[in-house]
Amino acid sequence: MPEPSSIQKSAIRKRGQVGERLATLCVWAVALLVSLVFFWILIDLFLGGVRHLSLSFLFEAPRDAGRAGGIAPILVASLEIVAVCMLVALPIGIGTAVWLAEYAGDRNRLGRLVRRSLDVLASVPSIVFGLFGSAFFCLQLGLGFSILAGGLTLACMVLPIFIRTAEEGFRAVPQAYRLGAASLGISRTSTLFRILIPSALPALSAGFVLGVGRALAETAALIFTSGYVSRMPESLLDSGRAMSVHIYDLAMNVPGGNDNAFATALVLLLLLLLINASFAWISQHHLSHGASQS
């Protein structure tokens, strides 16, 4: 077989180099395009919202179907919905995570069943949670359109996310802690409350933040569970409008509502950012503290 001439060789190398250059160009172009589009979205939302944002916007009731005034009752309703959601999801979630991590090994049949059904639950679309919540919490349990029904529906939605994060946290607790506690004769119950939960606290707060973020962002599951009413809620059995539902309603059903929808969207985004940032700060502080101790 004849050797390829040096001219052929350099042609092959050149073709390879052209391909390499083209690929590099494409990948950088994709990244540039994606960043540009997303900065466009973020800047639009910021500029659209910041013009109408003021302290009075946060502390006034909406007027004229939301075109004027603020979002005070909507903020209160959102926080109540999220509070109900997390108050229900936390104990069930922590309990399940502890059981999965500490008592249900990989060969435990019930453990596998629980994990699989949580995986399925995590993938159910939010509008289906809305249907379920309206059929079960609103009608079957007779809660009607209420903050309680909305919060409970969201709790079902947030559980699998929280449990997954918390379980990993408990699994990451060093085995020596458990053995040490057992050899000191500390009961399993005290081990759980005094050792495991404090050591898994960073993971628990990570799960908490993920859950709150998901709950604040949710719209479709709330439309037919906690409803549309934009008055200040007086009890958990009142209907309350969440911020996300308020944005939807202003954008779709209220001509001229865009200004206040922008402002509400900005408040929602800032709230989500604030939660994430404070969590990042807490977990970093906590982790470095733990590291300096050991």
Added chain:
Amino acid sequence: MTSLRPTTSSPPRADVFLVFALRALAVVASGIVLLILVFLLLESAPALEGIGLTRFFSDASWHPLSDRFNMMPMVFASLAITFGAILAAIPLGIGSALFCRYYAPPKLASLYRALLQLLAGIPSVVYGFWALVVLVPVLFPSLLAGIVILSLMILPTVALIADASLAQIPLEYSHGSAALGLGRWSMIRGVLLPSARRGLVTAILLGLARAIGETMAVLMVCGNVVQFPKSLTDPVRTLTANIALEMSYAGDLHRSALFVSGLLLMGLVVLLVAIAEGLSRGKIYA
């Protein structure tokens, strides 16, 4: 005299109770999915009996108030939007993952990753609102507008999962191909992408699952006309949007028909996720 005899050989009563309580909580948590299924089935039973499965395909149109229940235009719209969005999100998402992993300088890569994580957390109603204000005046309420905004929404999901699966490829692979003198792109195309194949398919399937269940953005930009679209610029209504629009006033068989469409959505999504998990549970990197 001190007794060395252990007080008891069985665990304290509190511990027995603890394990019992924990297991009960786990059963409650995993029972929710069963409860959802039961209630969807209960609520859709009147429609499945009173209307029958075939009429969801064969009726003349979707006019539930005059007893016509053809869901197919909405099923088609859901699938069209989902596939359009994933077709756009695959090159952009996998390109983004490649950028993070192999092309960008480390600092830029972690900034870009942080941007993607931020975007994954933006509420869908906010994406929908932005699209309504910015995209709809240009593209009109249409299938195309839905595809554009949905592809942006699932892009972070696809990119982050693809990035994570690229990160798990053993370093020997890239070291080996570099030692053979392969260029960066030949290495990616010939070695790295094929060995991350399953992880990438998982990323795409989870993106699909997110897209088909998405409600708010699609509801806000697609125009919500029940029809088979003839072109990309026609308005359409998806299954999810239909539920959100009609639940507030639906009664009897109509309401029940909406639960049937919910059941269908849940079935589709669970199927996609099951395939994705089956793929990622097996050996990912042969």
